[in-house]
Amino acid sequence: MEVKKQLELTLKASRKLNLLSVENINAILLDVADAAVANTEAILAENQKDLARMDPADPKYDRLKLTAERIVGIADDIRNVASLPSPVGRVLSETVRPNGMRIKKVSVAFGVIGIIYEARPNVTFDVFSLCLKSGNACVLKGGSDAIDSNTAIVKVIHGVLEKHGIDKNILALLPADREATAQILNARGFVDLIIPRGSQGLIEFVRKNATIPVIETGAGICHTYFDEFGDTAKGKEIVFNSKTRRPSVxxxxxxxxxxxxxxxxxxxxxxxxxxxxxxxxxxxxxxNALEGNYPSTLLEWANEESFGTEFLDYKMSVKTVSSFDEALDHIAEYSSKHSECIVTENEQLQDLFRKLVDASSVYCNVSTAFTDGAQFGLGAEIGISTQKLHARGPMALEELTSYKWLIDGEGQVRN
Structure with a gap:
């Protein structure tokens, strides 16, 4: 199906989502979670086709890889989303004007959300669950490196939607080619919002070429500052966890x-x-401090490119500073405004770090690995926003809504 026709069908299908009850939506999500687990073998078989085309040494390999355990985790996240309150229809404010006119500010779905992402097939499940729960249709544009995995996952979800009598076009997977990317970036009137998930290069490309609103997510150049008052035992565990738990995220x-x-x-x-x-x-x-105390085969001299780099691998740079202010300056220069941490027992410096560091998530004596929608109690997430307009940090259900004003009266007219 050509892209424009698919976008038309998805836009039309999105209008009917407002008629679905919360009970209907939750039932669909629970069935999708069950179907994901039930179809594990088929999904993993398609995922193996994608993995076979990628070098295992590529940092994206771990993100691309699905396992039975990961699918169970994905299903649990979907069930978590189903258990959360609906973000749609909340009365954000309410007032009665002197003329008797009643005004409400109410949360509503965006409509159609477009996601452009790279080798992350889990995003297909995450995006669908969050979009459906928040009343949005979604158009997915995955990369060629995950096309078989994404196609298999969408097939599973479409099967559940058809079982419930729901138009399957509320979830669309576009071709994995550049032409489809160009079309979705310029789909004014069909797509309300674009969210890129992937490398800094992908995010920059989308930001520069989209003619519809974009929320920037994903790129994380994260620092941990071990201060002169830091606890060594805490620092050791925080550095190890935040670097090695999943270096590709x-x-x-x-x-x-x-x-x-x-x-x-x-x-x-x-x-x-x-x-x-x-x-x-x-x-x-x-x-000089590490020489003789760290394996020589793993110790390299830093250069300018060592800083401001999102390694997505078992690699890390070390920068020495002479003061708290110098540490702040270094972070400000190289940060992507994702997650930043300080390890210190000095409460005054903790407070200053919180106030002065410009990032979506600021940590004191805690691993940055916790920047995650599920860890924040939000269920699954659609991404980590590193910008300041509309949403910042883990984006979940609430961030996938906008609002509109509802005005009721008794025939009032304006002088």
Whole structure:
């Protein structure tokens, strides 16, 4: 089906979503969760086709890979979404004007949301569940690297929708070619909002070429600053977890910033990283502190490209600073405004860090790995917004709604 025709069908189908009850929506979501698990074998078989085309050394490989365990986790996230209150129809404010006119501000769905994403087939399930729960239709534009996985997942979801008598066009998967990308980016009148999920390059491309509103998500250049008052044991665990838990995701640590007075503790802070063969790109002072205390095969000299890089791999840079202010300056220069952390026992500096660091999620003595919609109690997420208009941080149900004004009266006219 040509893209324009598909967009027309999805727009038409989206208008009927307002008539679905919360009970209907929850029943569909629970059936999708069950169907995901029931069709695990078929989904994994298609996922293997995608994996076979990708180099296992590619940082995207882990994001592309599905397992039976991951599908169970995806299904649990869908069930979590079903259990959450509907974000649609909430009365945000209400007033009665002096002339008796009654005005309500009520949350509503956007309508049709377009998602452009790379090798992340889990996004297909996540986006559908969040969009349906928030009353939105969705148009998906995945990459060629995940086409077989995405097609299999959409087939499962369409089967559930047909079982419930719902127009399957509320979920559309576009071809994985550049022409489809160009069309969705310019689909004014058909798509209300575009959300890119992927590399910084993808996000920049979408932002520069879209003629419809865009919410930027995904790119995470995350820092942890180990302050002169930091607790070494806490720092060691935080650095290890935020770097190695899942290095291919956007909340993983990219740069450890350390106060020069604590260089003597750097080897201990990094002592667990060799377990996962983490390559450390250290500046001169940090390199000198680690030399002989960190495997030489994993220790490299940092250069300018070592900072401001989202590694998405078992790699990390180390920057030495002489003051709290210098640490803030470094973070401000290289941050993508995703997640930033300070490790310190000094409450005054904790407070300053919270106030002065410009990021969607600011941590004190906690791993940045927690920047996640489910971890924030939001159910699944559609992405991490790094901008400030409309939504910021983990985007879940509430962020997938807009609002409209409802005005009721008794025949009032304006003078």
């Amino acid at each position: 956007c909340n993983s640590l990219d740069c450890l910033v350390i106060h020069e007075s604590r260089l003597g503790d750097l080897a201990e802070i990094c002592s667990k990283l060799p377990e996962c063969n983490v390559v450390v790109y250290a500046d001169e002072q940090a390199h």
